[in-house]
Amino acid sequence: MISILKSAAINGLDGYVVDIETDIQNGLPAFNIVGLPERSVKESKERIRSAIKNIGYPFPDRRITVNLAPADIKKEGSYFDLPIAIGILVSAGFVKPLRENVLLIGELALNGSLRSIKGVLSIVSSMAKSSCTDIIVPNENKNEASVIKSMNVFPALDLKNAIEILTDISKTPYTHDTKKYSKKEHDFGFEDVKGLELAKRALEIAASGNHNLLMIGPPGTGKTMLAKRFVTILPEMSEDEAIETTKIHSIRGLLKDGEGLLIDRPFRSPHHTISDVALVGGGQDAHPGEVSLAHNGVLFLDEFPEFSKNIIESLRQPLEDGYVTVSRAQNTFVYPSRFSLIAAMNPCRCGYYSDPTHICKCTPNDI
Numbered sequence: 001m002i003s004i005l006k007s008a009a010i011n012g013l014d015g016y017v018v019d020i021e022t023d024i025q026n027g028l029p030a031f032n033i034v035g036l037p038e039r040s041v042k043e044s045k046e047r048i049r050s051a052i053k054n055i056g057y058p059f060p061d062r063r064i065t066v067n068l069a070p071a072d073i074k075k076e077g078s079y080f081d082l083p084i085a086i087g088i089l090v091s092a093g094f095v096k097p098l099r100e101n102v103l104l105i106g107e108l109a110l111n112g113s114l115r116s117i118k119g120v121l122s123i124v125s126s127m128a129k130s131s132c133t134d135i136i137v138p139n140e141n142k143n144e145a146s147v148i149k150s151m152n153v154f155p156a157l158d159l160k161n162a163i164e165i166l167t168d169i170s171k172t173p174y175t176h177d178t179k180k181y182s183k184k185e186h187d188f189g190f191e192d193v194k195g196l197e198l199a200k201r202a203l204e205i206a207a208s209g210n211h212n213l214l215m216i217g218p219p220g221t222g223k224t225m226l227a228k229r230f231v232t233i234l235p236e237m238s239e240d241e242a243i244e245t246t247k248i249h250s251i252r253g254l255l256k257d258g259e260g261l262l263i264d265r266p267f268r269s270p271h272h273t274i275s276d277v278a279l280v281g282g283g284q285d286a287h288p289g290e291v292s293l294a295h296n297g298v299l300f301l302d303e304f305p306e307f308s309k310n311i312i313e314s315l316r317q318p319l320e321d322g323y324v325t326v327s328r329a330q331n332t333f334v335y336p337s338r339f340s341l342i343a344a345m346n347p348c349r350c351g352y353y354s355d356p357t358h359i360c361k362c363t364p365n366d367i
Helices: 044-054 081-091 120-127 139-145 159-167 197-209 223-233 239-251 276-280 309-314 316-321
Strands: 002-011 014-025 030-034 063-069 102-104 134-138 152-156 213-216 298-301 323-327 332-336 340-345
Touching: 002 081, 002 120, 014 081, 014 120, 030 044, 044 081, 063 081, 081 102, 081 159, 120 134, 120 139, 120 239, 134 139, 134 159, 139 152, 152 159, 197 213, 197 223, 197 340, 213 223, 223 298, 223 340, 239 332, 276 309, 309 316, 316 323
Parallel strands: 002 102, 030 063, 102 134, 134 152, 213 340, 298 340
Antiparallel strands: 002 014, 014 063, 323 332
């Protein structure tokens, strides 16, 4: 018997539907997953086998073939554990789903419980435009998934709970009373800063006009302190901005379990030894970098002259275009990166040029 369930995966910043086709035939026992699965998907076979047995179902002792369609896109991540496990149980005749147009995503533990996954908000927002109306997600991702109100979200604690949701149409979707989209109260602000009126005025102008800013001054004069307080005077994010920011952080796995929509503007402060890939994005999985994690927020570069020339040059596209393009042999990904750049530096090598309380030890050539 062949069963077809729907799941989803991430491609850049968007999700796409993956059909989980499961076929069980007589023959020598085997469990094969096809459809361009990468290593983490192939390793899910043992997790699925243990999870099915540990919730009380026998694992079919026959030839099992699972196809992840479309077969021309490489499948990555642990999104498919839950739908593959349920697909096996449906094909074996142990489970008969009553719900239609249901999307299933989630990573299984060996005992059958569901673990949180990355990129749930990207998947749900993309699937809201498809024919799927319901989605089953791990319980820890329920607040993130419920940000999109057009989808019916059903959180599941484990594999058995997910089966109950599929076979019982009387269960109601999860509703999350999302808080009003406003900024949280910060523990610090400009009111804490005594003096530095000229610097504070410059930051206010930069915030009101969305300008970038370079602060030059001796060590210990409050450059970093002022930069950290810059986000407290920025206007609050709109709902669309908050959703876009949350998507990026979710894909990188930076959301805490149970966390929903990010309503505070991000503040990113990478070290000057950061690599090109870590700053603009890329790597084996073409993940978003610091310039995208700072989207709708602030990117602070302390000790600006210590950053390499390549790093500084790589900021050109995100600053001019508001997005960064990460190209790979198989695909090209575009990540948003509209941020306010604040850089800080000392006026000279020793840091005390023009400081009335210290003597500068630099030579004229150094300055």
